[in-house]
Amino acid sequence: RSVSKVHDEWFVDEARVRTAVGLPEKQNEMPNERELTCGICFESCPRESMGAASCGHPFCGVCWRGYISTAINDGPGCLMLRCPDPSCSAAVGQDMVNLFASDEDKGKYERYLCRSYIEDNRKTKWCPAPGCEYAVEFVVGSGSYDVSCGCSYGFCWNCTEEAHRPVDCSTVSKWILKNSAESENMNWILANSKPCPKCKRPIEKNQGCMHITCTPPCKFEFCWLCLGPWSDHGERTGGFYACNRYEAARQEGAFDDSERRREMAKNSLERYTHYYERWAANQSSRQKALGDLQSLQNDKLEKLSDIQSQPESQLKFIIEAWLQIVECRRVLKWTYAYGYYLPDHEHAKRQFFEYVQGEAESGLERLHQCAEKELQIYLDADCPSKDFNDFRTKLAGLTSVTRNYFENLVRALESGLNDVGAHTGQGACSKAVSSKNLGGKSKSGKNKAPVGASKSGSSTRGMDDGNIWACDQCTFANPRSARSCQVCDHQQHR
Numbered sequence: 493r494s495v496s497k498v499h500d501e502w503f504v505d506e507a508r509v510r511t512a513v514g515l516p517e518k519q520n521e522m523p524n525e526r527e528l529t530c531g532i533c534f535e536s537c538p539r540e541s542m543g544a545a546s547c548g549h550p551f552c553g554v555c556w557r558g559y560i561s562t563a564i565n566d567g568p569g570c571l572m573l574r575c576p577d578p579s580c581s582a583a584v585g586q587d588m589v590n591l592f593a594s595d596e597d598k599g600k601y602e603r604y605l606c607r608s609y610i611e612d613n614r615k616t617k618w619c620p621a622p623g624c625e626y627a628v629e630f631v632v633g634s635g636s637y638d639v640s641c642g643c644s645y646g647f648c649w650n651c652t653e654e655a656h657r658p659v660d661c662s663t664v665s666k667w668i669l670k671n672s673a674e675s676e677n678m679n680w681i682l683a684n685s686k687p688c689p690k691c692k693r694p695i696e697k698n699q700g701c702m703h704i705t706c707t708p709p710c711k712f713e714f715c716w717l718c719l720g721p722w723s724d725h726g727e728r729t730g731g732f733y734a735c736n737r738y739e740a741a742r743q744e745g746a747f748d749d750s751e752r753r754r755e756m757a758k759n760s761l762e763r764y765t766h767y768y769e770r771w772a773a774n775q776s777s778r779q780k781a782l783g784d785l786q787s788l789q790n791d792k793l794e795k796l797s798d799i800q801s802q803p804e805s806q807l808k809f810i811i812e813a814w815l816q817i818v819e820c821r822r823v824l825k826w827t828y829a830y831g832y833y834l835p836d837h838e839h840a841k842r843q844f845f846e847y848v849q850g851e852a853e854s855g856l857e858r859l860h861q862c863a864e865k866e867l868q869i870y871l872d873a874d875c876p877s878k879d880f881n882d883f884r885t886k887l888a889g890l891t892s893v894t895r896n897y898f899e900n901l902v903r904a905l906e907s908g909l910n911d912v913g914a915h916t917g918q919g920a921c922s923k924a925v926s927s928k929n930l931g932g933k934s935k936s937g938k939n940k941a942p943v944g945a946s947k948s949g950s951s952t953r954g955m956d957d958g959n960i961w962a963c964d965q966c967t968f969a970n971p972r973s974a975r976s977c978q979v980c981d982h983q984q985h986r
Contacts, residue, residue, distance in 0.1 A: 514574055514583030520548030530555055531577055543591060545575045547582035556592040560584070564597045568604045620652045621645035637661075646822075658905035659826045667829040671768065688712055689719045764832070771828040777860075778821035784864070785814040792871060801876050809884055813863045813891045820856045820898050827852070830905055844912045845905075852901050859890040 502509045510517055522528060522544045527536045530552040542550045551559070555576070563570040573584040589601050610616045610627045619626045619641035626642045630649050638655040640646045646655035648664075656664045685694040690712035695704060702716040713722040788810065797804045827849050834842055866887075870877055877883075904911075961972060961984055976983050 511581060514572075514581050516546050516582050519546050520544075522548050522550045532559070543588065545580075545582045545584050545588060547575050547577070547580050549575055549577040549580055549582075551576055553592060556588070557594070560589055560593050561597050564589075564593065564600050564604075568608065570601060571604055571608055617649065617652065619643060619645055620647055655822060656826045656829075657823065658902040659830050660906075663829060663833055664826075666833065667771075670764070686716065686719065689714050689721075767828045767832040771825050774821050774825035774828070778818055778825065781814060781817045781821060781860070785811070785818060788814060796867075796871055799873055799876065800870060800880050802880075809888045809891070810863065810867065813859065813887050816891050816895055817856070817860050817863060820852075820859075820894060823898050823902060824849075824853060824856060827901075827905065841909045841912045845909060848901055848904070852897060855890075855894050855897055859887075859894045862887050862890055 498509060498513070507517075522539065522542060524539075526539060528539055528542050528550045529536055530542070531549055532551055532555040535552060537552045539550075541553050543553060543556050544550050559576050560570075560573070563573050574580065575582040575584060586601070586605070589598060593601065610618060615632070616627050616629050618624075619628055621641060621643055624641060624643045624645060628639050628641050628649075630639060636657065637649040638646060638657055639649050640655075647653065648655055648661060651661040651664065653661070653664050653668070659667075685696045687693065688695055688706040688710060691706060691710040693706070693710070695706060697704065697716055703722055704714055704716050706712045706714075714720060715722055715725055793804055793807055793810065796802075796810075797807060827845075831842075831845060831849065834845060836842070866883060870880055870883065961974075964982065974984070
């Protein structure tokens with residue numbers, strides 16, 4: 493960005509730009525004399541021990557070393573170093589640093605220079621992974637903001653959070669803030685505690701009876717149900733531990749508002765917990781898969797090669813499977829953040845999303861189990877297994893199918909499930925998008941719909957191939973044994 497700006501301003505006012513960047517129009521040499529006076533220490537020194545920037549002001553080597561070292565140790569400002577002469581603005585470049593600075597200072601200067609290049613370039617960024625010192629260059633036109641560093645860490649170029657397709661950056665920001673904010677603590681307090689009637693501090697009920705004593709210094713005793721003073725409870729309230737005053741007041745609507753707020757907070761907390769637990773579980777599974785992949789690359793692949801008498805080059809399908817598992821765990825993790833913020837009123841989209849998410853999770857579990865449990869059988873073997881090639885075919889096939897499904901799932905979610913609409917009266921699919929957006933490729937090159945999805949644009953009545961039937965209401969492809977649609981409960985047409 494600054495380069496193009498310099499170019500523009502150069503042609504407008506060259507002299508001003510030269511002054512600003514410290515580039516004199518004329519290169520000046522030091523006076524051609526045997527001895528010169530240093531402009532800092534005022535000592536007379538031989539010309540060959542002196543040095544000068546492009547301005548020609550001479551200073552001795554000792555003073556140059558001290559001047560440059562001080563500037564470098566002061567920080568990145570040394571990149572804008574100018575001639576020591578107070579009246580001069582000529583730049584002191586890397587050539588002077590290399591000539592006079594110590595090796596340690598040269599290293600610091602080069603790091604500052606590299607950092608400046610990375611941070612001032614819109615196409616490069618530092619990898620945000622902890623401890624990583626690599627920078628990443630963004631390829632314009634790649635179609636995605638997800639980039640991968642040489643350290644194997646993937647992140648979003650736009651927001652620098654970890655790679656999060658199919659969720660957009662604003663959703664990720666909200667989700668991360670929610671996970672770290674105090675809002676869920678307040679929801680828990682609201683859902684599981686009540687304020688003391690006297691001091692208003694929230695109190696959690698930790699025993700079975702309704703007689704509550706507030707913590708010191710308050711020590712107020714009250715009824716958990718009606719929040720009235722415990723001294724008012726006795727025979728006339730239905731017994732010490734059965735407050736009919738509360739029941740009567742609730743029937744009159746006295747406690748409806750507070751109970752409704754508490755119930756809403758409880759439901760909100762339960763909903764958040766549902767999505768967060770699954771988000772965190774997939775994150776944990778991904779970290780475990782990364783560890784398994786590294787272990788496989790370090791020693792297990794070589795061991796398997798020896799046992800099965802096959803070169804490691806023919807075992808790359810196992811590495812590809814684990815790489816796919818790691819990527820799919822990441823995608824699946826973020827689908828839970830997607831689902832949390834999916835509007836509740838869009839019933840058709842939610843139903844379809846939960847269906848394709850479930851299919852994705854099921855497919856990934858099959859791949860993960862095959863790569864983890866079935867592979868272990870061949871690692872524990874004492875001699876080559878006859879059915880190892882069958883395992884190769886199975887694992888490679890599962891990897892390919894899972895990759896295709898997840899790629900199409902990401903595209904569908906990034907488009908906002910636009911092919912799914914809501915019919916009047918019932919939530920349903922206005923189009924069978926699974927064949928269009930989530931299906932794999934058949935040998936003929938046409939889209940092939942997964943089980944439970946009808947072909948877009950085809951007649952819903954003409955889909956019965958003996959194994960499935962298409963719902964007249966929502967076009968969902970149901971198994972033959974189902975008498976009503978598994979999505980909208982519409983009865984099968986006979």
